[in-house]
Amino acid sequence: MPIYSSHRTASLPPNIEAKVKKEAVNVELNGFGLVNLNGSTTPFPIPANGLEAIWNHNVRFLGGGIERTFIQTPVRATGSYSLIRAQELRVYDQNLDSHTENRLFNFIGKFLDPASLVGNISLVHEPVDQVKEPRSAWIYSVGQRRVRRAPIIAYDTPVDGSEGLITTDDYDAFNGAPDRYDWKLLGKREMYVGYNAYHIASKTLTYDQILTPNTPNANYMRYELHRVWVVEAKIRDGARHVYGRRTFYIDEDSWSILATDAYDTRGQLWRVGLHPLVQYYDAQVPWYSVSIWHDLNSGSYLISGLANEERAPWKFGVHAKAADFEPGELRRLGN
Template structure:
């Protein structure tokens, strides 16, 4: 834990630099810890004091399991049983390793919500070229425009040794997700009694440096391109969202368009940002709730609180099993706990507080970011009265055959209404994630939306 202490001492000094327009990268001496005392992406390589969090030894190999004809992965830990289960009755015993949101969920659903805790496995790694880019970023990438953009950045993980909360959040925003992917996923917004209807999406997601014909000598302000087509139900089918996600969204705001299949019209969509409504989400998530958190960070002040050990969803292969039906996972109030898996891991805690004069339905966000993947895994959302309102939880897995850490499903629980949203389930779809999806910039133009929206 000495490494963590040194990092946080350095971070406290760096917080005072947030008012400046450019923030320095770390020194070569600090960066030399990557791959030695730290993993190549900046996590602590060593085990924790009692060994309940193991040392990182390189993650799962590409052949850690089998891949079926649809691309679904077998569970490398299918034979394991829970070490213990956290319930409302014994939660006090584990409260120092639970988030306020998890404790609130146990209190809200004392008879049904629980956390089955398994042996911890540090499964994640990244392709060699991404790790090389991370090493470069450590001594070159800087925050610019008051922290709302990046300068001299490559690929992913701009700040593997974060000096402040904003840098840690940029690691989540830009983290590696395979470079490009096409996926078929579902979204449900169950009523308190458990009834729900599914919305089906086809997503296409490509980082700009993975486009066909990309010219590295002409970098743009676009971080990635995202296109989302609704394929069902019939009343929504054919509607398409297109996003050009910019690195500096204050200097050049996110560009978004919507194609309405009923009207056969393409329109600019400036509402697809901040607390604008999420697609077909029945008011249960904002635009910046997607991917746990996304978009411009300029409306909040970000504080790096420190590191801690938490029980978080991890290695959620069971939930992704194609033999399991959605009805077995989606239950009243929350996901079926028997389909979940929690492990003890180290996380960075970052608190976002709404700036004076800015507007957002969330006055505060308390974020917990996994040290091995830079993925936000738990986020507590507070309303303007300071009350805990919504609890976001991401059930992740490591797509070992492609060396991509990502989510199995995202959930957002509304403690006030008793409803929730789950996005990303694909068990019953005809294929799993298609990494390495090939696309050109012309596939992500407003003119291409009409063709994408054909029913």
Template structure:
């Protein structure tokens, strides 16, 4: 661990212990951005043994054969072979760089393994995002008791974070392009007997108004998303839509749902927190989406520090696989198609506040230093027992200088079940540099997208 990392960790822990919410960093401290730190706040240098390389700008060139019209991104590292594999026999050798969830799967699921490949720091950002991230360092601060960000725009809000709240808000505000669409995603549930069933299929669209500089600077909108379900038959025609604010002081999440049987759109305030996620038929919570989404008010967020961890990364072969039978196994995702790499991650512990309710009493998040995306989580029940560890699967959108980690899986290590949600497969993922008109995001328009 570098001297810089130790300094950042110590400062974050001091602030959390004192109960002080962090304001913008000083101009002097912000000068680290672009020097020892990247413009988005990651350590520029590699690690001591070179297994994590220096950051040199990310991946911005598409490999041969890429056709943007398909939304399918060929694997730029298809010729690489694993450096080594981790399984139940040798996991103790690598335990310090494994999440508790990964260790549980290795120990308790015969045949599960982690194939570790060379690390590539592929994340890249448009110049306007880098410029605004540097500006945010000295102008952004926490508000609403640490639940919201103010003063930030069109960049990572807290590139030099000091608290767990700031790291999680960076995850919520991570740059995935202005708009992306999965034309037809699939969610699979796998039961304890190994039977795979389709939970939902449909279109998923996500817009990041926070990054659109053509919109009003004082607009209180972070992201908005919509799912139009096309399958299975019992779900066809359903739609739901959410909008997340930047500042929860004046506005909460807005959620709407269209049900064909009722032929009307209704407000859906229950689409939050630990409400069972309809996309996974209840095998996850609504705030399990993207490993975490929504308001953070039910937990205390502690910045533990930074560490090196094996995480799913550059998962092109998995994300865009043509055949779901190649991906979804009877007990776990096929290890042959899931690529793991060693990356530095921020570690944040979420502990349920006294008097608050949630099915997870504790959650430990591991967030990539380059993308700010949560890539792994360990989730515990009220007895303190590991229950639902999860992983997200990140790919760099090399054609657009953005990332996507929408596909997510959680394993119920008690029940012996798992799911994969928002998996694009052969339908790909398409990205746009402009948002739809606001008229396309009204409740009336949501009704028009359903089957009546």
């Protein structure tokens, strides 16, 4: 582990911080959901329990709208891999031209490579409170040339193109409804986490240099000692998930999950996630340089967010029309 001195570089725009301060006295938990969020990106600046802490991660500030092209690739234990290139557009409700009650963001994801996945497009309407209103999703299949409602894209559904190495709610370290777990705040601790990890995202590196067997090339990683909130999630009685227990290590400055431990239903450590953070200074957004999930049973790992050899820059602060995220638009995008 390449260890460096700690630098607390995560920061948000002043107007976003002012909004957090203004709404902190108004936001409340309602069961597993939130009420009175009112555009806050840190509903619980001083969380009293694990559920409040995980909500801070789920709604944290990511620039209001993001458009990016990136690589998501499973790397097998042998070291072999096939690059999967994807494009995504995620626009939060405050950056849409019309407001939708209980909407956190709208999302469109599209595969660009390989040929077997090209043309498949997904659309997601992400509610704030997914217990009150489940996530809505649609898929356009280029083979069938039609749009269909996705039965479920949530919880432990495998992610397309991941070879089963991550679940849907692994994406972005954790996302979606928290209602299948009991959440416990274990307090704060100092630990070495991926931070200011700019090197692994450098345009001077190729994917072949980064994607080594068992784990990405450690020479390009960077770890610093930071304080994190530790949150434990245990499967609720009567609930179902492939992970029986999970531990999340959440950055106290950005509320981004920096590392995860996922245990199977027998209590054995199964998967370890690393989510090194960088500060995108031009947009004042702290977010991941990459995300990595190690499967300890198979020796494989999945890495997502690589853009070293991509030409198009990532865009933050994107605005859009709500009408661009309607199911009927998927057919047009697929043509």
